[in-house]
Amino acid sequence: MESPVRVLWTLFKIMIGLAIAIPLGFFAITLALGVVGTAVALAVVAVRLGVLALVGYGVYRVGRFLFGRGRRSPKPAEPPAALPPVDPYYVAAMRELDAELRR
Secondary structure, eight states: OOOHHHHHHHHHHHHHHHHHHHHHHHHHHHHHHHHHHHHHHHHHHHHHHHHHHHHHHHHHHHHHHHHSOOOOOOOOOOOOOOOOOOOHHHHHHHHHHHHHHHO
């Protein structure tokens, strides 16, 4: 049979442990709810900004449709510019090289 002092000492240790654990548990729960609440609030703000941006883009598109100028037709392509005249010295040099290589 256990002595009453030993039982009282065990109960005292349990009371001390609970006296420390219960406030720490409340603090942990509060901290977790704060973090989750902040994340939810940031998500709500992001959704609101997204909806606001979508409405703004819609207003812009409607305004552009009603008040904007029509699309301009693209300019017709210009014909390519004429090639520059051939350099007579280059032609003469090529003739000389061809004459030397054929020998």
